[in-house]
Amino acid sequence: MSRIGKMPIPLPAGVEVSIKGKQTTVKGSKGTLTWEAPQKVDVSVENNAICVSRSEDDKDSRALHGLTRALLNNMVIGVTTGFTRKLEIRGVGYSAKMQGKTLSIRAGYSHPVEVVIPDNLTVECPDATHIIVSGIDKQAVGQMAADIRKFRKPEPYKGKGILYEGEVVRRKAGKAFVGGGQ
Numbered sequence: 001m002s003r004i005g006k007m008p009i010p011l012p013a014g015v016e017v018s019i020k021g022k023q024t025t026v027k028g029s030k031g032t033l034t035w036e037a038p039q040k041v042d043v044s045v046e047n048n049a050i051c052v053s054r055s056e057d058d059k060d061s062r063a064l065h066g067l068t069r070a071l072l073n074n075m076v077i078g079v080t081t082g083f084t085r086k087l088e089i090r091g092v093g094y095s096a097k098m099q100g101k102t103l104s105i106r107a108g109y110s111h112p113v114e115v116v117i118p119d120n121l122t123v124e125c126p127d128a129t130h131i132i133v134s135g136i137d138k139q140a141v142g143q144m145a146a147d148i149r150k151f152r153k154p155e156p157y158k159g160k161g162i163l164y165e166g167e168v169v170r171r172k173a174g175k176a177f178v179g180g181g182q
Helices: 059-080 136-148
Strands: 017-022 024-025 032-036 041-046 048-054 081-089 094-099 104-105 113-118 123-129 130-135 161-164
Touching: 017 041, 024 059, 032 059, 041 059, 048 059, 059 081, 059 136, 081 136, 094 123, 123 136, 130 136, 136 161
Parallel strands: none
Antiparallel strands: 017 024, 024 032, 041 048, 081 130, 081 161, 094 104, 104 113, 123 130
């Protein structure tokens, strides 16, 4: 058995799970998420917990077993507490600000980069050098944070760019003058 897949997912108070065929819907205080399980995996609710089982024991089924349990656990966490990804902007003249449902980023280009925020996510800029992406879908939050970071990845010589909070940029030494000739 999969060590992750066989663990039941306890349901906190206020979370409702409905299963129709392979479609699983999790509803909580923050919203509703729906996901369709693969054919080789079965999802059920027993003793106020979500249980995942597999019908076959081949390699694909074992991989999908743990994946299904992890995705359902993320859905339960998302509808109860949500997910947050924090970004930090470093560099002279680099900044970000919200303009309605659009994030405007100045990252060393001749023009500001405009990012339209989807309805299922919220983006905040508490100051000009920090961006907070939050929502109930872990994959959507991570993808939006990665898309924002992609506009100016941190570079290793000066450390400028858009970084995840807590990310450490390995710095490289610049050109060194060796001296010599005339």
